[in-house]
Structures are given as structure tokens and as C-alpha cells.
């Protein structure tokens with residue numbers, strides 16, 4: 001069965017003191033119904049803090065990126081194996097905010113492979129821009145992004161989590177309607193074929209007041225949450241929805 005997963009992406013936000021408060025509130029407030037999982041993806045310097053605050057809890061933690069390389073002379077890069085040493089189970093790869101700054105399909109595919117090789121579950125992000133949606137190419141864009149990773153991983157595609165995040169809905173307050181989300185999720189599910197049990201998350205302005213309608217869609221298995229994951233009450237409300 002496909003699990004239900006709500007993932008917080010803190011992006012480049014946080015600080016030691018705020019993180020302590022947020023992580024403690026999440027830990028105290030999250031009593032998951034069976035089959036539901038909560039994860040926070042924090043900036044690299046705070047992985048140790050998430051590990052310390054969440055170890056022994058039912059909340060998982062992860063990174064927001066990993067290097068496509070295993071190790072060596074790559075100044076500023078952080079390998080998947082390093083991230084795994086901090087008890088992470090997940091890493092985002094291919095977030096649109098990184099793709100927009102030049103991350104290629106090949107790099108995203110290599111990062112997904114690097115994460116799997118280190119024992120992490122990559123949360124592979126796909127999504128179209130507003131111009132692409134208006135040009136009618138949403139399906140071609142997201143399936144192309146999925147194919148680039150699936151071609152690289154082969155059967156191991158079954159071990160990823162996939163997140164559909166329309167770029168026009170990220171941080172804008174414009175959420176895809178449940179119908180828009182379901183349509184794209186169905187396309188992705190069909191393309192996954194034998195790997196159709198891969199959890200499909202929706203991301204883009206998910207809030208407590210729209211989460212339940214999105215989660216009611218047949219092919220939406222959870223959410224990747226940005227802004228609302230920085231507030232414990234909102235993130236908990238989404239996870240409970």
C-alpha cells in the first residue's frame with residue numbers, strides 16, 4: 001500500500017533557537033494515525049540538531065539536496081553519505097528552485113542515484129512553470145523530468161518518492177486545484193507503470209485550509225510543504241488533514 005507522507009521543506013530558513021522550538025513542538029504534537037509519516041528537510045548545518053531533537057520520535061528528517069558526486073575535490077558540496085551519517089532517511093533532489101539555477105536533468109538523475117546508493121530515499125521534485133502550463137506542455141514537462149530520473153535508475157525508480165510541485169504555485173499562494181493536481185498525479189502514476197506504488201506528493205502553497213481537498217484526490221499521497229512547515233501549528237494541521 002502507498003504510505004501517506006507529509007514533508008516540510010524549510011528551504012534557507014531557520015536558526016538554532018527557532019529550530020529548537022519548532023522541532024520540540026512538532027515532536028510533542030505529532031501522534032500519527034497508522035500509515036502516516038512526517039518528515040522535515042532542514043538546511044545542512046541543522047541536520048545534527050534535527051537528529052538530536054527527533055531521534056526516537058516518529059518524525060523523520062532529511063536534507064534538501066545532495067551532491068551528485070560520491071566524494072573528492074568538490075568544494076562546497078555535501079555527499080549523500082555525509083547526510084546519511086546524520087540519521088537522515090530522505091533527501092530532496094531536483095527542487096525547482098535548484099533547477100532554476102542551472103541544475104540539469106542529468107544532475108538530478110545522478111543525485112537521485114547518489115541518494116539511493118547512500119541508503120537515502122530521494123524525494124524527486126518535478127513541475128512546470130506558468131509559461132509551460134499556458135503553452136499546454138505540463139504533461140510533457142513533468143513526464144520528461146520523471147523519465148530522466150527513471151532512465152538513470154531503472155527498476156530502482158520504485159524506491160523514490162515523487163513530488164509534483166507546479167512552479168507557479170510555489171510561495172505564491174496560488175495552489176493547484178485538486179483537479180489540476182489529480183490530473184498530473186494520474187499521468188505520473190501511469191508513467192510509473194510497475195513502480196506505481198511510489199508515493200506522489202503535491203507541493204505548492206499547501207496550507208491547513210486546502211490540504212484536506214488535495215489529500216482527497218485519488219493519486220495524491222501527501223504533501224511537500226514550504227512556508228507552512230515553518231509554523232508548527234500549520235504543519236501539524238496539514239499533517240492531520
Ligand code: 13P
Pocket residue numbers: 009095165169170171172173203204205206224225226227228
Ligand atoms: P510553499 O509551500 O511555500 O509554496 O513551497 C512549496 C515548496 O517549494 C516545497 O518544496
